[in-house]
Amino acid sequence: MDFEPVIGLEIHAQLLTETKIFCGCSAEFGGPPNSHVCPVCLGLPGALPVLNRRAVELAVRAGLALGCAIQPASLFARKNYFYPDLPKGYQISQYEQPLATDGRVEYESEGETVAVRIIRVHLEEDAGKSLHEGLSGAGRATHLDFNRSGVPLIEIVTHPDLRSSAGAADFFSRLRALFRAIAVNDGNMEEGSLRCDANVSMRPAGTRGLGVKVEVKNINSFRFLQRALDYEFERQADVLRRGGTVVQETRLWDTASGSTFPMRTKEEAHDYRYFPEPDLPPLEVPESWVAAIRATLPELPEQRKRRFLSDYGLTEQEAGWLSQSEAVAGYFEETARKSGNPRAASNWIMGPVGRHLNEHGIDIGQLRVDPAGLGGLIELVDRGVISGSAAKTVFERMVESGDSAQAIVESEGLAQIDDAAVLGAAVRTAMEANPQAVASYRAGKTGTLGFLVGQVMRQTRGQANPRLVRALVQSALDAVEIDTARG
Ligand code: ADP
Ligand code: ZN
Ligand code: MG
Numbered sequence: 001m002d003f004e005p006v007i008g009l010e011i012h013a014q015l016l017t018e019t020k021i022f023c024g025c026s027a028e029f030g031g032p033p034n035s036h037v038c039p040v041c042l043g044l045p046g047a048l049p050v051l052n053r054r055a056v057e058l059a060v061r062a063g064l065a066l067g068c069a070i071q072p073a074s075l076f077a078r079k080n081y082f083y084p085d086l087p088k089g090y091q092i093s094q095y096e097q098p099l100a101t102d103g104r105v106e107y108e109s110e111g112e113t114v115a116v117r118i119i120r121v122h123l124e125e126d127a128g129k130s131l132h133e134g135l136s137g138a139g140r141a142t143h144l145d146f147n148r149s150g151v152p153l154i155e156i157v158t159h160p161d162l163r164s165s166a167g168a169a170d171f172f173s174r175l176r177a178l179f180r181a182i183a184v185n186d187g188n189m190e191e192g193s194l195r196c197d198a199n200v201s202m203r204p205a206g207t208r209g210l211g212v213k214v215e216v217k218n219i220n221s222f223r224f225l226q227r228a229l230d231y232e233f234e235r236q237a238d239v240l241r242r243g244g245t246v247v248q249e250t251r252l253w254d255t256a257s258g259s260t261f262p263m264r265t266k267e268e269a270h271d272y273r274y275f276p277e278p279d280l281p282p283l284e285v286p287e288s289w290v291a292a293i294r295a296t297l298p299e300l301p302e303q304r305k306r307r308f309l310s311d312y313g314l315t316e317q318e319a320g321w322l323s324q325s326e327a328v329a330g331y332f333e334e335t336a337r338k339s340g341n342p343r344a345a346s347n348w349i350m351g352p353v354g355r356h357l358n359e360h361g362i363d364i365g366q367l368r369v370d371p372a373g374l375g376g377l378i379e380l381v382d383r384g385v386i387s388g389s390a391a392k393t394v395f396e397r398m399v400e401s402g403d404s405a406q407a408i409v410e411s412e413g414l415a416q417i418d419d420a421a422v423l424g425a426a427v428r429t430a431m432e433a434n435p436q437a438v439a440s441y442r443a444g445k446t447g448t449l450g451f452l453v454g455q456v457m458r459q460t461r462g463q464a465n466p467r468l469v470r471a472l473v474q475s476a477l478d479a480v481e482i483d484t485a486r487g
Contacts, residue, residue, distance in 0.1 A: 001204055001240075002205040003203065003205060003233075003237045003241075004163065005163060005164065005200060005202055005229070005232075005233045006162075006202070006203060006211065006213075007164075007165075007168045007200050008158050008159060008162070008198075008199040008213075009162070009171070009172065009196050009197070009198055009199070010157050010197040010199070010215075011155065011158075011175060011195070011197075012126075012196070013156065013185040013193065013194050014126065014151055014152065014185060014192075014193040014194070015058040015062075015152040015154060015184055015185065016183060016184060017052055017152055019054075020125070020150040021051065021055050021123070021150055022051065022052065022092065022150055023038050023041050023047075023049070024038070025037060025038050030191075031147050033131075033143070034144075034146055035147065036146075037146045037147065037149070040150065041146060041149045042146055043087035043149075048279055049277075049279055049280055051283065056099075056123070058154075059123050059184075060100070060289075060290060061184050061293055061297060062179065062182070062184045063099060063100030064100075064290070064293065064294055064297060065178055065179075065297060066105055066121060066178075067105065067118070068118055070099065071285070072285060072287070073284050074094055074122070074282065075094060075095070075096060075283070076092050076093070076094055076280045076283070077092070077095040077096065077275060078090040078274065078277050079095065080274075085127045085130045085144055085149070086149075087149070091124060091125060092125050093123075093124035093125070095122075097282075098122035098123075099123055100121040100122075101118075101119070101121075102118070103117070104116070104117050104118060105118065107174060107302050114170075114171070115161065116158050118156060118157070118158055118159070119159055120155075121154050121155070121157075123153070124154075125149070125150045126148050126150065126151040126152075127148070128146040128147075129144070129145045129146075130142050131143040131144070148192075156175070160199065160201070160210065160213075165226040165227075165229035165230045168198065168225060168226070168229055169226040172196055174301075174302075176194055177324065177325075178302075179194070180325075181301050181325065181326060182300070189220050194220075195218075195219065195220050196225060197216065197219065198216045198225060198228060198229060199214070200213060200216065200229055200233070201213040201236070201246070202237055202240060212247070214232060214260075215249075216232060217250060217252055217263065227258060228260055231258065232251075232260055235260070249262050249263070249264065250262075250269070298326060301325075304323040305323040306319075308329075308332075312342040312343075313343070314346055327364050327365050328349070328364050331364050331371055332349050334371035335371040335375050335378070337371075338371055338372050338374075338375025339376075339379055340382075341382055345374070345375070348378065352392065356399055367399065368399050369395070373398060373404060376406060377391055377395060380394075380406065384416060384465070385409065385415055385416060386409055386463070387457075388466070389457065389462035390416065390462045392462075393462065394409060394412075394414060397412070416463055417460055417465060420472070423456070423460075423465070423468055427456055427469065429459065430452050430459065430473075431452065431473075431477075434451075434455060437452055438452075442477075449470075449474060452477075453466065453473050456472075456473065
């Protein structure tokens with residue numbers, strides 16, 4: 001029997017606040033161990049949490065971007081469990097009444113529309129960090145760093161709408177891009193700012209019910225998500241094919257062995273004994289506040305992509321590439337406007353500009369050529385002042401010097417040569433230097449026309465007007481043909 005995977009993700013994202021969720025300590029990553037702590041985030045008795053307004057704002061922003069309904073009132077609860085890095089003995093998290101519910105994310109992927117429904121987005125605090133390696137007493141001692149304790153997180157829970165490992169990784173990476181675009185999360189997966197647990201089950205292909213799920217924790221890269229899922233598909237399908245049943249459990253992904261292994265079964269699952277947090281009132285988010293936050297949301301990448309497709313006549317791939325970040329998208333639109341030629345702007349940015357950024361490992365904002373500069377270069381080509389190949393040289397000079405295209409063309413004498421007399425002489429030289437090319441053209445190998453045009457372009461350092469050269473070479477070759485016919 002064939003089996004089909006079913007996947008739902010639970011994603012934790014650290015909100016980009018300066019301070020923690022319930023105290024004024026710095027929420028910045030790193031710092032000497034236990035340097036960003038106070039009685040509240042250390043869980044000392046009697047310390048009272050006070051909710052960070054900015055964290056709520058960012059969570060609402062994320063909820064809106066995910067198409068959720070923002071709840072006018074939501075509740076914090078205590079999730080009780082014992083762990084050394086959780087000094088209070090409970091984590092404050094929204095449970096029964098989350099901040100945002102019923103969202104939906106939709107996008108085009110490889111020609112298909114993908115829709116992933118969001119169950120909920122809720123606020124919670126992060127725990128501290130247990131450290132073992134490379135510290136005194138290794139093997140015997142656990143060191144605790146509470147800098148991360150109380151850092152604000154949102155948890156995003158999707159419906160089990162994903163159907164492949166690549167699809168799950170694609171969704172996760174789009175979520176990362178979305179959160180970066182709206183500045184709620186920095187997307188830094190190495191530092192743990194964004195991490196995901198994957199729920200996965202298998203069912204007979206073509207059926208609609210849900211199989212027993214396994215939760216895989218501890219995934220901090222797109223590649224590992226894909227590999228962990230592929231491993232689980234195989235493992236579960238194998239159990240099912242042998243007529244067995246999948247055990248509902250939590251497993252951990254182990255990068256070193258490329259496999260998942262059991263952490264705890266359903267029976268061993270924690271009973272978190274949730275109850276409402278007595279030290280925090282219900283979180284009230286009036287409609288007016290939601291509206292104000294909505295008004296500050298930038299255009300989202302997927303919206304922008306659709307607009308690029310319709311406004312500029314770009315291909316799916318170009319629109320996707322150019323809308324990826326606000327910086328690239330802004331650069332493109334400004335260049336298109338300055339040059340009046342969106343097609344050329346797209347070609348330049350996806351070609352020479354993109355290559356230059358890659359080679360130098362810089363962002364588009366650091367490029368020495370601004371949109372007005374690139375627009376000026378495109379205009380010179382469009383007006384026939386320089387040829388397309390000379391433009392490549394001019395661009396190289398522009399990124400080195402920061403000078404305008406016009407100035408470089410003038411100082412280096414790179415203007416296009418349109419003078420038929422000058423070009424005619426260059427064509428004759430090329431033909432005299434390549435009699436075999438002329439002969440094979442005569443013999444019917446008309447492809448040598450392009451070769452001769454290339455020779456003329458080289459002779460003129462790419463400055464010749466290529467269309468004029470082509471016409472001149474063509475008529476010169478035809479004249480030779482008539483000569484031979486007569487002779
Ligand atoms: P739990 O009660 O174990 O927390 P939930 O119903 O709250 O389970 O779902 C948690 C996550 O697991 C969600 O992302 C959901 O989409 C996913 N999920 C639930 N059932 C399945 C299933 N049978 N297969 C795959 N994922 C599932
Ligand atoms: Zn604190
Ligand atoms: Mg649940």
